[in-house]
Amino acid sequence: MPDEQPIVFATLDDLEKRWRALSSTEQPRASVLLEDASSLIRDTCPAWSSAREDTLRRVCCAVVRRAMATDDEDVGATSLMDVTGPFTTQRTWSSPAGDLFLTKAEKRSLGCGAQSAFTITLAGDQ
Secondary structure, eight states, X not given: OOOOOOOOSOOHHHHHHHSOOOOTXXXXXXXXXXXXXXXXXXXXXXXXXXXXXXXXXXXXXHHHHHHHGXXXXXXXXXXXXXXXXXXXXXXXXXXXXXXXXXXXXXXHHTTOSOOOOOOOOSSOOO
16 A cells, blocks of 8 residues: 555644634644544545535534534533532533534535436347
């Protein structure tokens, strides 16, 4: 297998512009996750090459943001509950393990999973 550089759809700078500044300890993980998210897009959506570059960049950053949001206190939570007395706090995470996944809207924007019609001629050439 040749030593090829993976195609990465977004940079750390792209992620920071869409989310927040990353600390020096978060940057290495974010770089790896950007590679993984790009791979996920290529593996999940065969038509990724026909998607616009800005769409690939946006989706890649969104996937990584969701995965890294589990490290934040409230970002990435689908449900929050704070009670003043007796001091109850509850959070439900959308991806508690920090899994990489594409939403239906992201798949749609990448042209993934769209149905198309086709015909097959069984009679041969006529």
